[in-house]
Amino acid sequence: MRKKTDPARVKRRKKIAVWSFALIMLASLVAPFGGFVITALDSSAVAQEKPADSNPRSNYWRAVKGGVDGVSTVQGAETGVLINQGGTDWTNFRQGPVFKNLPWIVLGMLVLVTLYHLIHGKNKLEKRPSGILVKRWSGFERLVHWVTAVSFICLAITGLSMLLGRTVLLPLLSGIEGGKAAFAAWSQFAIQLHNIMGPVLSVGIVLMIVMWIWFNFPGKGDWGWIKAGGGLVGNKHPSAGRMNFGEKVWFWVICTFGLVVVVSGVVLVLPSFPSMAEYVPMTFDRNNMAEANQFHIIAGLIWMAIAIGHIYIGTAGTEGALQGMSTGYVTAEWAEQHHNLWFDKLQRQGKVPRQPDRYARGHNAVRQRSL
Ligand code: HEM
Structure with missing residues (x-):
């Protein structure tokens, strides 16, 4: 009997291993297309396929997403809207x-x-x-202008921060120690400042309109x-x-x-x-x-x-x-x-x-x- 280390036997085993690997790879590439072959050969397989909307639960959630009323715990304007x-x-x-x-x-x-x-x-x-x-x-025109300008700048900075903060500011601050906490504190402050400055800007632009529309x-x-x-x-x-x-x-x-x-x-x-x-x-x-x-x-x-x-x-x-x-x-x-x-x-x-x-x-x- 030939020994396991016999060079001819080793060579044959290697050949089998390589061919097996190649076949497995080929099969795994081809297999996913097998379904097409089956459906092409057997048209009854297509006919037997279940229609996409036959699942009663899916149909229910589709209807809910479409706005059909249900029962929710929300009180007020949107009672009954399950998915908005x-x-x-x-x-x-x-x-x-x-x-x-x-x-x-x-x-x-x-x-x-x-x-x-x-x-x-x-x-x-x-x-x-x-x-x-x-x-x-006049003094009043300047007062209105500068109050409006300052409020506008505060609103622009805080507004941009609300829109882009998580994407732009947070990654920058995260690299610094305590940066995340600083971002959270700033975000809280930014919302408050935005809400306070909004009415200031509103009054400012109404006054500007009244003062300057004539010109x-x-x-x-x-x-x-x-x-x-x-x-x-x-x-x-x-x-x-x-x-x-x-x-x-x-x-x-x-x-x-x-x-x-x-x-x-x-x-x-x-x-x-x-x-x-x-x-x-x-x-x-x-x-x-x-x-x-x-x-x-x-x-x-x-x-x-x-x-x-x-x-x-x-x-x-x-x-x-x-x-x-x-x-x-x-x-x-x-x-x-x-x-x-x-x-x-x-x-x-x-x-x-x-x-x-x-x-x-x-x-x-x-x-x-x-x-
Ligand atoms: C730091 C910010 C700002 C600076 C430095 C600035 C500067 C000026 C200056 C120098 C003038 C006089 C122009 C002239 O004499 O012909 C002016 C006019 C005026 N500004 Fe500003 N401004 C600022 C922000 C704003 C903001 C935020 C608003 C409104 C939301 C605004 C609304 C006006 C209006 C309505 C006029 C009257 C003339 C016009 O219609 O352009 N300004 N500003």
Whole structure:
């Protein structure tokens, strides 16, 4: 009898092992297709297949998902709704297209504004200031503007944190010791701040609308401003009244997007105040809340992106604009360069002083430094 270590015997065993392995692999690859072969050969197998909806339990849950009433322990608007399909649709929409695409427009706007500033630079004053100042904004207008601006920025930061915090902020903080606890504390605070600042912004934009709507209807100079691309096309500064066309667009953005954000925010927060909610003629069910949430996020993000443009123009983009909104006064040269039709009107009304103002020293000092 040959020994187990006999080379010929070992070779034969190896050959059997390799072929067995190859056959097993081939069989496992081919086997899953076997079902197709069987059904192709035996059409009665298909006929005998059970229809997909024959399971009575599946049919029941399908009906429930479709909105058929049942009995649930929920009290109020949605008693009887066992599965709210709208909630699933809302989650998919919020975590899908909204979450994946919309925050990029905010980042895109930041990039655009930075590139514009690097290429174009600041819109500088063309004439050296004489020291004559004209009044552009009253104390009340400035108060409303800055309260609204601060509340808007708080809402934008806390809103973005609520939308993106878990995906962007949490992974960053998790790497630091105590980072998760810090994120939890910040998130709690962010929600509270958002809820407090919401009403502040709402009052602010209503006041802005009442104060400034009169200056923001289409008027003389607008068409020329559009044709000149706000001064980008050609080298002539386009004519403008108290508000130029760009500012008018920003104003109407506040009226539309601002109101959508405020109204949808009210719908989201009112169910927490049932005594107030009962005076509002609408049902606060989860479908309405999900819709309000979608409007709130979409309008809020678009508004934020446009606001970045406004904030840039009001600060680094235009020399002297921020001084106007901080002190209430602009130099006569600034008014003439940016809002010539308004400046002409002030002159006709005798509202442009003949002598340099004592406050002008501050304006001149800023100007001298930047020359
Ligand atoms: C840090 C943030 C902000 C800065 C630095 C800023 C700056 C300015 C400046 C300098 C002006 C005067 C422009 C001029 O004299 O022609 C102005 C006007 C105005 N701002 Fe702001 N702003 C900010 C945020 C906001 C926000 C959040 C809103 C509204 C939600 C807003 C609404 C307005 C409106 C309605 C005007 C009147 C002129 C116009 O229609 O553009 N601002 N802002």
